[in-house]
Amino acid sequence: MPQLMSGSLAAIAVWLAIAPAPPVTKAQAPPIRTYQPKATENARQLQVLDQQQKAAAHRFDLAKYPISDRHLTHWQESLWAIGVLTPSQPYVFTALDNVLRLTTAPNLSDPQKAIVDTAMQVSTQLYTLKPAVYGKLKQNFVNTINLSNDPQWVAISLLALSKSASYPLEIYPLETNANDPQPADPLVNPKPSQKSNQKLVQTLIAKVKQRFPQWSQDPHLRTTIQNLQSTPPANTPNLQDLLTWQVAPNQPHLYVFCRPNRDVLCTTVLKDGNGKFVKNAAKQLWSAPLLLQSLHNLDWNFTNGRTPQGLYRMEGISRQPDDEVFHAYGQFSLVNLFLPFEDGVNSFLPSQKGKFTGSLKDYQMLLPPSWRSYAPLQQAYWAGNMGRSLFRIHGSGAALDFFGSKPAVVNPQNFDWNPTLGCLSAIELYDQRGNLLKADMPKILDALNTVGRGKIEGYLIVVDIPDPTAQDQAIPLTEIAKYID
Incomplete structure (x- = not known):
């Protein structure tokens, strides 16, 4: 999510400047509009x-x-x-x-x-x-x-x-x-x-x-x-250490595993406050694909760049206020994520009020011992230190072909997802008549609300998993399951 900017920005406000409505902690189920007038073919043409x-x-x-x-x-x-x-x-x-x-x-x-x-x-x-x-x-x-x-x-x-x-x-x-x-x-x-x-x-x-x-x-x-x-790391530390670690007691954890090639979709798994991974009715791990690519092709250390790796506080939602910002976020509420040093969080650490203001060593102590010296996972710390903020998980109401450079920044097989300016993008599709075809934000909000026992809170961890033999393929859920089961 970009920084706030001055001025009334009309069409570009939806991506560049305007933050969502004030955050709330309670995660009430959002109403689902099966028809969205801003998604009709005529409305798309007017936007272009x-x-x-x-x-x-x-x-x-x-x-x-x-x-x-x-x-x-x-x-x-x-x-x-x-x-x-x-x-x-x-x-x-x-x-x-x-x-x-x-x-x-x-x-x-x-x-x-x-x-x-x-x-x-x-x-x-x-x-x-x-x-x-x-x-x-x-x-x-x-x-x-x-x-x-x-x-x-x-x-x-x-x-x-x-x-x-x-x-x-x-x-x-x-x-x-x-x-x-x-x-x-x-x-x-x-x-x-x-x-x-x-x-x-x-x-x-x-x-x-x-x-x-x-x-x-x-x-x-x-x-x-x-x-x-520096040479990018060829391997990560032990994934099982990360998956079994609790940043803080009784806190849900949402893991987002990506390829270094962020044109590829990222794979998610969710753990409740008791350390148990959420599964669906078929006894498979709960998961929802997300895209973490920057429209501007900027790296994690720049405003509006790709989503940094590392630890985020997950706390509450921002309600999608009205149709004016529909194109940017879709129709559903957004999940709030907070970096270290970022204002607006109630408690980055459950044991104390306010934002994280500690040293790099303090941040490293929130990670499992085998991951504390792994530099990529420190990106969230340094991004927060540099002033990046307003990260969210959200859908998208923009047309799939709205961005002219999208084919160059998103893998063609993932064309149903839109890139962002740092946020984590969930799928949200409409037909030419404005009818909702598919959306993952209700699924994500419901799962987080369930493990949070009526509210959304916990931690989100973003990790790139390199694999030279599969750099253009999303990480299979079965690969992650090996470290859980």
Whole structure:
């Protein structure tokens, strides 16, 4: 779930800014509307038309709409619409280029920075998922690394460049003055390959370390560089240790097992407060598939990036307030998840009121001993430390083909699920007449309500399970059952 933003954002509010209704702890069964007027074919077409109007070329005219405090909402709506539709016209690059040039500008106001933030996220999405169309954005990311003083924009640029090797680019040599606006004796990579791109990324990392001597003290730079320079773990610690562990006594636990390739669906299992795993009438483990992929193709350490691995407090629901946000969340209530350091939680730990404010060591003590030194499970701690928040489990009322870059970010066999901006997405399908065909949120809410004895509380744990032989396949429930039975 994204951070709150100022302004009345109309269509993009459903994804970028507007939080659901205030959370409640009691998990009453939501009414199920078998017909949803916002899901009809006509309503879908109107939604796309609205985005086409907001993404029209005239809305990026700097003479009419300068990138200023006054036009914050205008630019954020228009940039979001570009991210939704992913149009291929030349004006799109020009529009993004005009905003990304501000990454090196001094004395930006907070609204101007918010516009640049949105442009950086949308540009990363378009560049990494459709490089053949948006490859020219590469030089904007390089310029940001060379000249910007904003560590988060520099870190996003590093991430974007590491994800693609499709186009040549120029970078400043390490000895170049960081304030020099022109490349001096640029290094050129005429025919990028995976190997040459890796070498290039390492050169850029060296550049960042030179420009930011205290880089290890900035969370975005530190985590991005660590992610790029470290080898992903080939295996996890013992899964049985994790499945039998109780974070706190008498608390339900919802486990979400994913592949490192988040285009693939994640597999869930649920344990009640007594440590007993929930099973259905056929004596099979209860499970509901979820998608934990970021629409913007951002990593876990950036706002609106993919869902971090690690431990979340699960506490209460947020009611889906009305049809205005139906496209973002579907018609059902949302399950509230809280990271360490996040405000709004009643009790991250049942033994004490308020949010978790402890050290990394304190967080590690909430995990089983064999998992405490496993770095990926610390992502939730660092994401909360960096200010990420508002994660939810929710459905989706958006059309399956609403997002133009979806085929590049979601495995085709999982096309019935929509990506999010960090939340955990459950299936919710409607036909062209607006009739509900399938939805997993009632099943999820009912199961959590049952194990919580009338309320939703407990812990959610997200873990990526690598398997080179099955990286494009969801983790079979039978594989998890071996560690339970």
